Amino acid sequence: xxxRKRRSYxxxxxxxxxxxxxxxGRTIAEVARELAIDAGMLSTWVKDERRRNxxxxxxxxxxxxxxxxxxxxxxxRQVSELExxxxxxxxxxxxxxxxxxxxxxSN
Numbered sequence: 266x267x268x269r270k271r272r273s274y275x276x277x278x279x280x281x282x283x284x285x286x287x288x289x290g291r292t293i294a295e296v297a298r299e300l301a302i303d304a305g306m307l308s309t310w311v312k313d314e315r316r317r318n319x320x321x322x323x324x325x326x327x328x329x330x331x332x333x334x335x336x337x338x339x340x341x342r343q344v345s346e347l348e349x350x351x352x353x354x355x356x357x358x359x360x361x362x363x364x365x366x367x368x369x370x371s372n
Contacts, residue, residue: 274302277338282307283314288331 285296293311297304318328
């Protein structure tokens with residue numbers, strides 16, 4: 266039997282999963298079952314997120330609430346899409362500029 270492929274998770278996913286536990290007061294086991302992930306792994310994510318929240322408070326910063334986190338995720342996705350669009354448009358403009366240069370009579 267071939268080895269199972271190891272799943273990887275984005276930082277955003279880990280933070281959102283941890284906050285399902287932190288914000289709702291539900292157990293790690295419940296949320297892990299709901300998300301079909303290992304409870305030990307989710308426990309680590311929850312500890313990490315609680316540590317980040319504590320560090321933010323120590324530095325006088327307020328941790329993001331659920332609405333702010335959701336907006337941040339949405340904006341990051343939007344920035345990513347816009348960066349892809351810009352890369353495509355840059356390549357397209359370079360292509361069309363090269364095509365214009367190579368046209369007969371465009372010297």
